[in-house]
Amino acid sequence: MRSAEFxxxxxxxxxxNAFMSKGYNKTSMQDLKVATGLHPxxxxxxxxxxxxxxxxxxxxxTQDRSIEFQQFFQDKSNMLxxxxxxxxxxxAECISCDPQKACLAQKALSELAEQDAExxxxxxxxxxxxxxxFTEIFQIAxxxxxxxxxxxxxxxxxxxxMGIYGLRTYAHTHPGAEVLQRLATQLxxxxxx
Numbered sequence: 001m002r003s004a005e006f007x008x009x010x011x012x013x014x015x016x017n018a019f020m021s022k023g024y025n026k027t028s029m030q031d032l033k034v035a036t037g038l039h040p041x042x043x044x045x046x047x048x049x050x051x052x053x054x055x056x057x058x059x060x061x062t063q064d065r066s067i068e069f070q071q072f073f074q075d076k077s078n079m080l081x082x083x084x085x086x087x088x089x090x091x092a093e094c095i096s097c098d099p100q101k102a103c104l105a106q107k108a109l110s111e112l113a114e115q116d117a118e119x120x121x122x123x124x125x126x127x128x129x130x131x132x133x134f135t136e137i138f139q140i141a142x143x144x145x146x147x148x149x150x151x152x153x154x155x156x157x158x159x160x161x162m163g164i165y166g167l168r169t170y171a172h173t174h175p176g177a178e179v180l181q182r183l184a185t186q187l188x189x190x191x192x193x
Contacts, residue, residue, distance in 0.1 A: 008046075011036045012060035015053050020102045024054055024111050054108065055122060061104045062126045069133065079141035080192055083160070090164055091184045094171035103168055105130075131161045147192055156191050163187035 018027050018035040029040045029050060036043070047053040072089070073082040093102075109123045134157035141147040147156070167187070171180060 006036075006038060006042070006046075009060060011038060011046075012053075012057045013064070016057040016061050016104055019054060019057060020104050020107060024050075024108060051116070051119070055119065058104060058108060058119075058122060058126065062129075065130075069130075073137055076140060077144060078146070079137050079144065080146045083137065083141075083192065084188060087164070087184050087188055090167060091177075091180050094167060094180055095177045097171075097174070106165060106168060127161075131157050134160055141192075160187070160191045163191065 014035045014037070015032055018031050021027075022031060027050070029043070032038075032043060032050065032053065033040060038046070043050070043053055047056055069086070072086040073079060075082065105123050105126050108119065109127070112119045112123075135154045138147060138153035138156040138160075142149055142153055164187075167180060167183060170183070
């Protein structure tokens with residue numbers, strides 16, 4: 001059997017963008033062919049089917065977002081600054097209305113949760129890991145004295161993640177940049193004080 005003659009990460013990122021733009025169900029094999037530059041036969045050979053391509057794209061998405069996430073928290077002495085910058089980035093993504101800035105995991109979960117138990121399990125695990133990262137960040141912030149200890153770091157992380165889900169969902173109603181920024185500021189104050 002021949003080995004793949006394409007850049008797998010590039011193909012997965014292109015497929016990711018197609019899935020974020022149209023959603024899984026509305027993304028056709030023709031859309032994926034155009035996005036990735038691969039013929040359907042190559043997609044089937046490399047990923048088995050459209051679902052296999054989605055699952056691989058979700059894993060690539062998680063890797064990419066993890067690297068991006070870590071960059072916000074390199075300065076361990078100022079975790080609140082990292083949280084603030086991360087939240088500002090989420091708002092900027094929401095304001096852009098660019099489907100390619102959407103959260104693929106959140107979009108796929110809402111679309112596939114009842115249809116595909118394996119996809120739901122993978123996405124749920126990815127989102128739990130993301131939340132766990134926030135728990136660790138809030139714990140460091142508490143240890144640094146940036147945040148008090150009146151709430152568990154885990155509870156702060158849960159509230160923060162729920163607020164981000166809410167911001168991303170609410171952004172679909174096109175409330176305006178100033179409204180999203182105000183809501184993000186309110187979220188930050190409520191979770192970090």
